[in-house]
Amino acid sequence: MIRLDGVGKTYADGTVAVRELDLDVARGEMVCLVGPSGCGKSTTLKMVNRLIEPTTGRILIDGKDVTDENPVTLRRGIGYVIQQVGLFPHQKIETNVMTVPLLYGESRKHARDRAHELMHLVGLDPATYAGRYPHQLSGGQRQRVGVARALAANPPVLLMDEPFGAVDPVIRGRLQEEFLRLQRELEKTVILVTHDIDEAVRMGDRVAVFAEGGRLAQYDVPAAVLGAPADDFVASFVGASRGLRRLAVTPIRREHLEPMNGVTAGELGGVVDADATLEDALALMMREDRPMVGVRQGAEFLGVLTPNGVHKALRASVAAQPS
Numbered sequence: 001m002i003r004l005d006g007v008g009k010t011y012a013d014g015t016v017a018v019r020e021l022d023l024d025v026a027r028g029e030m031v032c033l034v035g036p037s038g039c040g041k042s043t044t045l046k047m048v049n050r051l052i053e054p055t056t057g058r059i060l061i062d063g064k065d066v067t068d069e070n071p072v073t074l075r076r077g078i079g080y081v082i083q084q085v086g087l088f089p090h091q092k093i094e095t096n097v098m099t100v101p102l103l104y105g106e107s108r109k110h111a112r113d114r115a116h117e118l119m120h121l122v123g124l125d126p127a128t129y130a131g132r133y134p135h136q137l138s139g140g141q142r143q144r145v146g147v148a149r150a151l152a153a154n155p156p157v158l159l160m161d162e163p164f165g166a167v168d169p170v171i172r173g174r175l176q177e178e179f180l181r182l183q184r185e186l187e188k189t190v191i192l193v194t195h196d197i198d199e200a201v202r203m204g205d206r207v208a209v210f211a212e213g214g215r216l217a218q219y220d221v222p223a224a225v226l227g228a229p230a231d232d233f234v235a236s237f238v239g240a241s242r243g244l245r246r247l248a249v250t251p252i253r254r255e256h257l258e259p260m261n262g263v264t265a266g267e268l269g270g271v272v273d274a275d276a277t278l279e280d281a282l283a284l285m286m287r288e289d290r291p292m293v294g295v296r297q298g299a300e301f302l303g304v305l306t307p308n309g310v311h312k313a314l315r316a317s318v319a320a321q322p323s
Protein backbone atom coordinates (compact mmCIF):
# COMPACT_ATOMS: atom_id res chain seq x y z
CA MET A 1 0.00 0.00 0.00
CA ILE A 2 2.72 2.48 1.02
CA ARG A 3 6.27 1.90 -0.17
CA LEU A 4 9.34 4.00 0.57
CA ASP A 5 12.06 3.12 -1.83
CA GLY A 6 15.55 4.45 -1.08
CA VAL A 7 14.07 7.62 0.41
CA GLY A 8 16.46 10.24 1.74
CA LYS A 9 16.18 13.79 3.00
CA THR A 10 19.02 16.23 3.38
CA TYR A 11 17.89 19.65 4.57
CA ALA A 12 19.24 22.86 2.99
CA ASP A 13 21.74 23.32 5.84
CA GLY A 14 23.24 19.89 5.13
CA THR A 15 21.49 17.98 7.94
CA VAL A 16 20.89 14.41 6.84
CA ALA A 17 17.55 13.64 8.46
CA VAL A 18 16.82 10.42 6.55
CA ARG A 19 19.24 8.27 4.58
CA GLU A 20 18.31 5.55 2.03
CA LEU A 21 15.15 4.37 3.73
CA ASP A 22 13.19 1.36 2.44
CA LEU A 23 9.88 0.67 4.16
CA ASP A 24 6.72 -1.18 3.16
CA VAL A 25 3.39 -0.76 4.89
CA ALA A 26 0.63 -3.19 3.95
CA ARG A 27 -3.00 -2.20 3.50
CA GLY A 28 -4.83 -2.05 6.80
CA GLU A 29 -1.61 -2.31 8.75
CA MET A 30 -0.57 0.00 11.59
CA VAL A 31 3.16 0.66 11.61
CA CYS A 32 4.85 2.59 14.41
CA LEU A 33 8.02 4.56 13.72
CA VAL A 34 9.93 4.77 16.97
CA GLY A 35 13.35 6.05 17.92
CA PRO A 36 15.21 8.74 19.85
CA SER A 37 14.66 12.43 19.25
CA GLY A 38 15.96 13.79 15.96
CA CYS A 39 16.31 10.47 14.14
CA GLY A 40 14.07 11.50 11.24
CA LYS A 41 10.68 10.06 12.17
CA SER A 42 8.63 13.22 11.58
CA THR A 43 10.57 14.00 8.42
CA THR A 44 9.73 10.53 7.11
CA LEU A 45 6.05 10.97 7.91
CA LYS A 46 5.85 14.39 6.29
CA MET A 47 7.44 13.09 3.11
CA VAL A 48 4.51 10.68 2.69
CA ASN A 49 1.99 13.52 2.40
CA ARG A 50 4.51 15.85 0.76
CA LEU A 51 4.70 18.43 3.50
CA ILE A 52 8.41 17.77 2.92
CA GLU A 53 9.91 16.71 -0.41
CA PRO A 54 12.47 13.90 -0.37
CA THR A 55 15.89 14.60 -1.85
CA THR A 56 16.30 11.01 -3.08
CA GLY A 57 14.16 7.94 -3.63
CA ARG A 58 10.50 7.38 -4.32
CA ILE A 59 7.35 7.08 -2.24
CA LEU A 60 4.55 5.01 -3.72
CA ILE A 61 0.97 4.78 -2.50
CA ASP A 62 -0.95 2.00 -4.21
CA GLY A 63 1.83 1.85 -6.77
CA LYS A 64 1.58 5.55 -7.65
CA ASP A 65 4.49 7.89 -7.07
CA VAL A 66 3.29 10.64 -4.71
CA THR A 67 5.42 13.23 -6.52
CA ASP A 68 3.23 12.74 -9.60
CA GLU A 69 0.14 13.68 -7.62
CA ASN A 70 -1.23 17.11 -6.95
CA PRO A 71 -0.40 17.65 -3.24
CA VAL A 72 -3.94 18.79 -2.48
CA THR A 73 -5.52 15.72 -4.08
CA LEU A 74 -2.92 13.53 -2.41
CA ARG A 75 -3.69 14.90 1.07
CA ARG A 76 -7.40 14.32 0.53
CA GLY A 77 -6.69 10.60 0.79
CA ILE A 78 -4.38 10.95 3.78
CA GLY A 79 -5.58 11.91 7.24
CA TYR A 80 -2.98 13.70 9.34
CA VAL A 81 -3.04 13.86 13.14
CA ILE A 82 -0.45 15.88 15.03
CA GLN A 83 0.30 16.37 18.69
CA GLN A 84 -0.76 20.00 18.94
CA VAL A 85 -3.96 19.01 17.12
CA GLY A 86 -4.20 22.39 15.37
CA LEU A 87 -7.90 23.04 15.91
CA PHE A 88 -9.31 26.41 14.90
CA PRO A 89 -9.71 28.12 18.29
CA HIS A 90 -12.65 30.36 17.33
CA GLN A 91 -14.71 27.65 15.73
CA LYS A 92 -16.99 25.19 17.47
CA ILE A 93 -15.89 21.55 17.68
CA GLU A 94 -18.56 20.56 15.18
CA THR A 95 -17.30 23.16 12.70
CA ASN A 96 -13.72 22.04 13.22
CA VAL A 97 -14.66 18.47 12.28
CA MET A 98 -16.85 19.65 9.37
CA THR A 99 -14.06 21.67 7.76
CA VAL A 100 -12.78 18.92 5.51
CA PRO A 101 -16.13 17.62 4.19
CA LEU A 102 -17.21 21.22 3.51
CA LEU A 103 -13.98 21.85 1.67
CA TYR A 104 -14.77 18.92 -0.58
CA GLY A 105 -18.15 20.30 -1.48
CA GLU A 106 -20.48 18.40 0.85
CA SER A 107 -23.69 20.15 1.85
CA ARG A 108 -23.74 21.65 5.36
CA LYS A 109 -26.34 19.11 6.44
CA HIS A 110 -24.26 16.15 5.26
CA ALA A 111 -21.09 17.60 6.71
CA ARG A 112 -22.77 18.18 10.08
CA ASP A 113 -24.25 14.65 10.13
CA ARG A 114 -20.84 13.25 9.29
CA ALA A 115 -19.20 15.37 12.01
CA HIS A 116 -21.66 14.08 14.60
CA GLU A 117 -21.14 10.50 13.46
CA LEU A 118 -17.37 10.91 13.83
CA MET A 119 -17.71 12.53 17.22
CA HIS A 120 -19.69 9.49 18.36
CA LEU A 121 -17.03 7.25 16.89
CA VAL A 122 -14.25 8.86 18.94
CA GLY A 123 -16.37 8.93 22.09
CA LEU A 124 -17.49 12.56 22.24
CA ASP A 125 -21.23 12.98 22.54
CA PRO A 126 -22.23 15.66 20.01
CA ALA A 127 -25.12 16.78 22.23
CA THR A 128 -22.54 17.89 24.80
CA TYR A 129 -19.50 18.80 22.73
CA ALA A 130 -20.60 19.90 19.24
CA GLY A 131 -21.22 23.49 20.32
CA ARG A 132 -18.14 23.90 22.52
CA TYR A 133 -14.94 25.66 21.57
CA PRO A 134 -11.52 23.95 21.72
CA HIS A 135 -10.48 25.74 24.93
CA GLN A 136 -13.53 24.26 26.66
CA LEU A 137 -12.20 20.72 26.16
CA SER A 138 -9.55 18.73 28.02
CA GLY A 139 -6.31 17.80 26.27
CA GLY A 140 -7.50 14.23 25.73
CA GLN A 141 -10.81 15.41 24.29
CA ARG A 142 -8.99 17.74 21.91
CA GLN A 143 -6.85 14.82 20.71
CA ARG A 144 -10.05 12.92 19.93
CA VAL A 145 -11.35 15.85 17.93
CA GLY A 146 -8.06 15.77 16.02
CA VAL A 147 -8.62 12.10 15.20
CA ALA A 148 -12.27 12.74 14.21
CA ARG A 149 -11.21 15.54 11.91
CA ALA A 150 -8.52 13.41 10.28
CA LEU A 151 -11.13 10.72 9.61
CA ALA A 152 -13.67 13.17 8.19
CA ALA A 153 -12.79 12.65 4.54
CA ASN A 154 -12.70 8.89 5.13
CA PRO A 155 -9.09 8.63 3.96
CA PRO A 156 -7.62 5.15 3.44
CA VAL A 157 -4.32 6.31 4.97
CA LEU A 158 -3.71 7.98 8.33
CA LEU A 159 -0.45 9.60 9.38
CA MET A 160 -0.15 10.28 13.09
CA ASP A 161 2.71 12.25 14.63
CA GLU A 162 2.89 11.71 18.40
CA PRO A 163 -0.93 11.77 18.46
CA PHE A 164 -1.19 10.93 22.15
CA GLY A 165 1.90 12.80 23.29
CA ALA A 166 0.32 15.86 24.86
CA VAL A 167 -1.74 14.14 27.55
CA ASP A 168 -1.02 12.49 30.88
CA PRO A 169 -0.19 8.76 31.01
CA VAL A 170 -3.65 7.62 32.14
CA ILE A 171 -5.50 9.49 29.39
CA ARG A 172 -2.82 8.42 26.98
CA GLY A 173 -3.47 4.75 27.76
CA ARG A 174 -7.18 5.27 27.30
CA LEU A 175 -6.75 7.05 23.96
CA GLN A 176 -4.43 4.29 22.76
CA GLU A 177 -6.98 1.67 23.73
CA GLU A 178 -9.80 3.56 22.01
CA PHE A 179 -7.79 4.08 18.89
CA LEU A 180 -6.91 0.38 18.70
CA ARG A 181 -10.60 -0.47 18.95
CA LEU A 182 -11.43 2.08 16.26
CA GLN A 183 -8.68 0.76 14.03
CA ARG A 184 -9.99 -2.81 14.28
CA GLU A 185 -13.23 -1.47 12.86
CA LEU A 186 -11.88 0.98 10.27
CA GLU A 187 -8.80 -0.93 9.09
CA LYS A 188 -6.97 2.17 7.88
CA THR A 189 -3.39 2.00 6.78
CA VAL A 190 -1.67 3.89 9.58
CA ILE A 191 1.84 5.20 10.14
CA LEU A 192 2.24 6.43 13.70
CA VAL A 193 5.32 8.27 14.99
CA THR A 194 6.24 7.97 18.64
CA HIS A 195 9.38 8.16 20.78
CA ASP A 196 7.81 5.78 23.29
CA ILE A 197 8.69 2.11 22.78
CA ASP A 198 5.78 1.02 24.98
CA GLU A 199 3.34 2.88 22.75
CA ALA A 200 5.00 1.45 19.64
CA VAL A 201 4.78 -2.20 20.71
CA ARG A 202 1.29 -1.75 22.02
CA MET A 203 -0.12 -0.06 18.94
CA GLY A 204 1.92 -1.38 16.04
CA ASP A 205 1.28 -4.46 13.93
CA ARG A 206 4.89 -3.83 13.04
CA VAL A 207 7.45 -1.52 14.59
CA ALA A 208 10.18 0.36 12.72
CA VAL A 209 13.03 1.30 15.05
CA PHE A 210 14.92 4.32 13.72
CA ALA A 211 18.47 5.26 14.61
CA GLU A 212 20.23 8.56 14.02
CA GLY A 213 20.07 9.81 10.44
CA GLY A 214 16.86 7.97 9.63
CA ARG A 215 18.61 4.61 9.57
CA LEU A 216 16.09 1.79 9.90
CA ALA A 217 17.68 -0.38 12.57
CA GLN A 218 14.90 -2.98 12.72
CA TYR A 219 11.49 -3.48 11.17
CA ASP A 220 9.47 -6.33 12.58
CA VAL A 221 6.51 -7.37 14.71
CA PRO A 222 6.61 -6.15 18.34
CA ALA A 223 7.43 -9.56 19.82
CA ALA A 224 10.50 -9.83 17.59
CA VAL A 225 11.74 -6.31 18.24
CA LEU A 226 11.55 -6.96 21.98
CA GLY A 227 12.59 -10.60 21.86
CA ALA A 228 15.34 -10.47 19.27
CA PRO A 229 16.73 -6.94 18.89
CA ALA A 230 18.67 -6.65 15.62
CA ASP A 231 21.69 -4.91 17.14
CA ASP A 232 23.06 -3.20 20.26
CA PHE A 233 21.33 0.06 19.38
CA VAL A 234 17.89 -1.58 19.30
CA ALA A 235 18.65 -3.63 22.43
CA SER A 236 19.54 -0.52 24.40
CA PHE A 237 16.63 1.47 22.95
CA VAL A 238 14.02 -1.12 23.89
CA GLY A 239 15.59 -1.22 27.32
CA ALA A 240 16.42 -3.70 30.01
CA SER A 241 12.78 -4.37 30.83
CA ARG A 242 12.04 -5.59 27.34
CA GLY A 243 11.63 -9.13 28.72
CA LEU A 244 8.64 -8.01 30.73
CA ARG A 245 7.26 -5.94 27.88
CA ARG A 246 7.22 -9.01 25.65
CA LEU A 247 4.58 -10.58 27.87
CA ALA A 248 2.08 -7.93 26.81
CA VAL A 249 2.61 -8.46 23.07
CA THR A 250 2.77 -12.25 22.97
CA PRO A 251 -0.47 -14.13 22.44
CA ILE A 252 -1.37 -17.43 24.07
CA ARG A 253 -1.10 -20.39 21.69
CA ARG A 254 -2.71 -23.80 21.99
CA GLU A 255 0.57 -25.67 21.60
CA HIS A 256 1.90 -24.14 24.82
CA LEU A 257 -1.01 -25.33 26.91
CA GLU A 258 -1.12 -28.48 28.95
CA PRO A 259 -4.13 -30.78 29.28
CA MET A 260 -6.55 -30.35 32.15
CA ASN A 261 -6.11 -33.98 33.30
CA GLY A 262 -5.24 -34.24 36.93
CA VAL A 263 -5.39 -30.51 37.64
CA THR A 264 -7.30 -29.80 40.81
CA ALA A 265 -9.53 -26.79 41.23
CA GLY A 266 -7.22 -25.52 43.98
CA GLU A 267 -4.30 -25.25 41.58
CA LEU A 268 -6.15 -23.17 39.03
CA GLY A 269 -5.87 -19.40 39.45
CA GLY A 270 -8.79 -18.69 37.16
CA VAL A 271 -9.58 -18.71 33.48
CA VAL A 272 -8.57 -16.34 30.68
CA ASP A 273 -9.85 -16.10 27.12
CA ALA A 274 -7.73 -17.44 24.28
CA ASP A 275 -7.18 -13.92 22.92
CA ALA A 276 -5.60 -12.76 26.20
CA THR A 277 -1.86 -12.08 26.32
CA LEU A 278 0.76 -13.87 28.39
CA GLU A 279 0.78 -10.80 30.65
CA ASP A 280 -2.93 -11.21 31.39
CA ALA A 281 -2.41 -14.89 32.21
CA LEU A 282 0.65 -14.33 34.37
CA ALA A 283 -0.99 -11.41 36.18
CA LEU A 284 -3.91 -13.67 37.08
CA MET A 285 -1.60 -16.44 38.33
CA MET A 286 0.22 -13.97 40.54
CA ARG A 287 -2.86 -12.23 41.79
CA GLU A 288 -4.48 -15.52 42.77
CA ASP A 289 -1.16 -16.99 43.93
CA ARG A 290 -1.70 -20.16 41.86
CA PRO A 291 0.70 -22.03 39.54
CA MET A 292 -1.57 -22.09 36.48
CA VAL A 293 -4.59 -20.62 34.72
CA GLY A 294 -7.15 -22.20 32.44
CA VAL A 295 -7.58 -20.96 28.87
CA ARG A 296 -10.93 -20.92 27.18
CA GLN A 297 -12.22 -20.11 23.73
CA GLY A 298 -15.92 -19.37 23.98
CA ALA A 299 -17.44 -22.40 25.67
CA GLU A 300 -14.49 -24.65 24.82
CA PHE A 301 -11.81 -25.25 27.44
CA LEU A 302 -8.44 -25.41 25.66
CA GLY A 303 -6.10 -26.38 28.49
CA VAL A 304 -3.97 -24.85 31.22
CA LEU A 305 -1.08 -22.41 31.00
CA THR A 306 1.80 -22.67 33.47
CA PRO A 307 4.92 -20.48 33.89
CA ASN A 308 6.75 -23.14 31.87
CA GLY A 309 4.22 -22.62 29.05
CA VAL A 310 4.75 -18.87 29.27
CA HIS A 311 8.47 -19.39 28.83
CA LYS A 312 7.93 -21.67 25.80
CA ALA A 313 5.55 -19.14 24.24
CA LEU A 314 8.10 -16.33 24.64
CA ARG A 315 10.82 -18.41 23.00
CA ALA A 316 8.54 -19.48 20.18
CA SER A 317 7.37 -15.93 19.50
CA VAL A 318 10.92 -15.00 18.55
CA ALA A 319 11.80 -18.19 16.74
CA ALA A 320 8.63 -17.92 14.64
CA GLN A 321 9.51 -14.51 13.22
CA PRO A 322 11.40 -14.13 9.98
CA SER A 323 14.55 -12.18 10.77
Ligand SMILES: Nc1ncnc2c1ncn2[C@@H]1O[C@H](COP(=O)(O)OP(=O)(O)OP(=O)(O)O)[C@@H](O)[C@H]1O
Pocket residue numbers: 011012013015016017035036037038039040041042043044195
Ligand atom coordinates in the same frame (compact mmCIF):
# COMPACT_ATOMS: atom_id res chain seq x y z
N1 LIG B 1 13.75 22.33 8.37
C1 LIG B 1 14.85 21.73 8.83
N2 LIG B 1 16.08 22.20 8.51
C2 LIG B 1 17.21 21.58 8.95
N3 LIG B 1 17.19 20.49 9.74
C3 LIG B 1 16.00 19.99 10.11
C4 LIG B 1 14.77 20.58 9.68
N4 LIG B 1 13.74 19.87 10.19
C5 LIG B 1 14.31 18.87 10.91
N5 LIG B 1 15.65 18.96 10.86
C6 LIG B 1 16.64 18.05 11.49
O1 LIG B 1 16.47 16.76 10.92
C7 LIG B 1 16.67 15.75 11.91
C8 LIG B 1 15.42 14.86 11.98
O2 LIG B 1 14.33 15.62 12.49
P1 LIG B 1 12.89 14.98 12.71
O3 LIG B 1 11.99 16.06 13.19
O4 LIG B 1 12.48 14.24 11.49
O5 LIG B 1 13.21 13.93 13.87
P2 LIG B 1 12.24 13.13 14.82
O6 LIG B 1 12.81 11.77 14.90
O7 LIG B 1 10.84 13.28 14.41
O8 LIG B 1 12.50 13.87 16.21
P3 LIG B 1 11.51 14.13 17.47
O9 LIG B 1 11.21 12.79 18.07
O10 LIG B 1 12.38 14.97 18.37
O11 LIG B 1 10.32 14.85 16.95
C9 LIG B 1 16.97 16.48 13.20
O12 LIG B 1 18.38 16.50 13.36
C10 LIG B 1 16.44 17.87 12.97
O13 LIG B 1 17.16 18.83 13.70
